[in-house]
Amino acid sequence: MVDLGGVAVEPAERDLLAHPLVGGVILFARNFEHREQLCRLVAEIKAVRSPALLVAVDQEGGRVQRFRDGFQRLPPLRALGRQYDLDRSTGLDMARDLGWLMATELVACGIDLSFAPCIDLDFGVSGVIGDRAFHRHPMAVSELAISYLRGMSEAGMSGTAKHYPGHGAVKPDSHHELPIDRRPLEDLDEELGTYRRLIANGLRSVMAAHVLFPEVDALPPSLSRRWIEGELRGRLDFRGAVFTDDLCMQGAASFGSIEERARLALAAGCDMLPVCNDRAAVEQVLAALEPSPVPVSQLRLSRLHGRAPAGAVDPVRWERACAAASRCFEVPPLRLES
Numbered sequence: 001m002v003d004l005g006g007v008a009v010e011p012a013e014r015d016l017l018a019h020p021l022v023g024g025v026i027l028f029a030r031n032f033e034h035r036e037q038l039c040r041l042v043a044e045i046k047a048v049r050s051p052a053l054l055v056a057v058d059q060e061g062g063r064v065q066r067f068r069d070g071f072q073r074l075p076p077l078r079a080l081g082r083q084y085d086l087d088r089s090t091g092l093d094m095a096r097d098l099g100w101l102m103a104t105e106l107v108a109c110g111i112d113l114s115f116a117p118c119i120d121l122d123f124g125v126s127g128v129i130g131d132r133a134f135h136r137h138p139m140a141v142s143e144l145a146i147s148y149l150r151g152m153s154e155a156g157m158s159g160t161a162k163h164y165p166g167h168g169a170v171k172p173d174s175h176h177e178l179p180i181d182r183r184p185l186e187d188l189d190e191e192l193g194t195y196r197r198l199i200a201n202g203l204r205s206v207m208a209a210h211v212l213f214p215e216v217d218a219l220p221p222s223l224s225r226r227w228i229e230g231e232l233r234g235r236l237d238f239r240g241a242v243f244t245d246d247l248c249m250q251g252a253a254s255f256g257s258i259e260e261r262a263r264l265a266l267a268a269g270c271d272m273l274p275v276c277n278d279r280a281a282v283e284q285v286l287a288a289l290e291p292s293p294v295p296v297s298q299l300r301l302s303r304l305h306g307r308a309p310a311g312a313v314d315p316v317r318w319e320r321a322c323a324a325a326s327r328c329f330e331v332p333p334l335r336l337e338s
Contacts, residue, residue: 001026001056001243001274002282007033009044016282017048020291023301024054026274027111028066035070035109042110054272054304056113059102062131071105072321074098075328077117078131080144083328085135092147094324095134099151099159101321103306104313107156112306114152115160115207115243119145119194120168128173138190142197149203156307161198163209163245164221164232166191174210174251184215185231196236205241205304206232208270210251222247223255223264233269241271241300248278259288271297 001024004013016022025045032038046052058064062076080098084091099117106114119141120126122133134144149159163174165188170179195206208222221227222244232238245251247261255261258281265273266289275282 001054001272001276003028003276004031004041004045005279007031007037008041009048014048016286017045017053019286021286021289022053023272024056026276027055027057028276029068032067032069038067039109046110051302052305054113054301055111056115057106057111058116059106059114060116060118060132061098061102064132067105072101072325073329074102074325076131077134077144077148078122079328080148081133081135081140084140084144088143092143094328095144095147096151096154097317097321097324099148100155100317101151101325103152103155103157104318107306107308108313110306113158113160113205113304115162116152117145117148117159117161118163119161119198120163120166121191121194123169125171126168126173127171128175129168133168138194142194145194145198146201149198149201153202154309156309158204158304158306160205160207160243161195161203162207163211164195164206164242165209165213165227167209167211170211174245175249176251178220178251178254179211181211181213182215183213185213188213192231192236195232195238199236199238199240203238203240205243205300206238207243207245208232210245210249219255219264219268220251222252222270223261223268225268228269239300241297241304242269243272243274244270246274246276248276248281258284262289271300 002022003026042055045055057066061074065074080091080095083094118132120129120133122136134141152159170181172179210220210222212220217224217226244265252261262273262285275285
């Protein structure tokens with residue numbers, strides 16, 4: 001999965017997208033000016049190949065919302081956790097509506113996949129996760145994520161749970177360094193139980209973290225056959241697609257060249273390898289690897305293409321979802337009790 005430099009597909013990028021090893025494109029804020037331009041860009045990308053490339057974006061809400069002007073302002077997922085604590089039923093309804101709202105806006109532009117939701121548990125130590133997490137407690141995260149994913153599905157989009165098996169218990173940011181979580185496998189039951197519950201509810205894709213768990217394996221989950229084939233596909237019985245986090249991140253850089261990282265990820269059983277913000281790294285990977293289609297992997301990824309529901313968007317639900325998003329940003333009144 002590769003990225004693009006600007007708001008349109010350049011001729012050299014068109015050749016890149018036609019390469020048989022490229023299976024998808026991830027968009028960033030630099031690729032967005034306004035909705036009409038975004039729709040044209042996505043159409044350009046999808047016109048390059050048949051079947052069309054998968055087009056994805058990080059549109060979680062809060063700090064991580066790539067498209068803003070002309071899109072509904074989305075709250076961080078923590079806002080849904082706070083509402084869940086106030087009233088569980090209302091929190092779950094809001095999660096479903098906001099998942100639907102986020103996905104509806106993207107599917108209308110032809111985008112297939114948002115890398116959301118973040119289901120890391122918030123242990124209060126990870127700044128890069130922080131309010132991107134629904135909650136600290138695994139059952140609350142599970143219930144909110146299932147509702148959120150149901151809303152996405154109703155809009156025609158699959159979700160991606162991240163960052164498997166968890167990034168919330170380590171302080172370092174894997175964008176900049178390798179986080180190390182020294183807990184043994186049996187102490188990860190809360191995080192793994194959250195994935196188990198989502199998988200039982202039809203989860204279609206997972207993004208694996210660049211976090212090292214040395215008591216489990218010498219490689220991070222993104223590059224580890226033990227974590228992908230052994231735990232995720234074996235013990236948790238996951239049958240969907242597995243993405244690595246961006247292989248250019250510093251959390252992965254400790255494990256060899258970009259070519260070596262790509263080989264490790266493929267050997268681990270990952271289906272799609274984002275290589276972002278480093279065109280030289282993309283070219284190295286494409287030059288080093290031989291196209292070798294894996295039918296089961298292609299099937300997993302094909303199931304992630306967005307499918308807009310027939311008919312017009314329900315205006316009542318739209319207004320309700322937008323109102324719910326806006327309420328998350330309101331400052332509650334201060335109440336003093338004698």
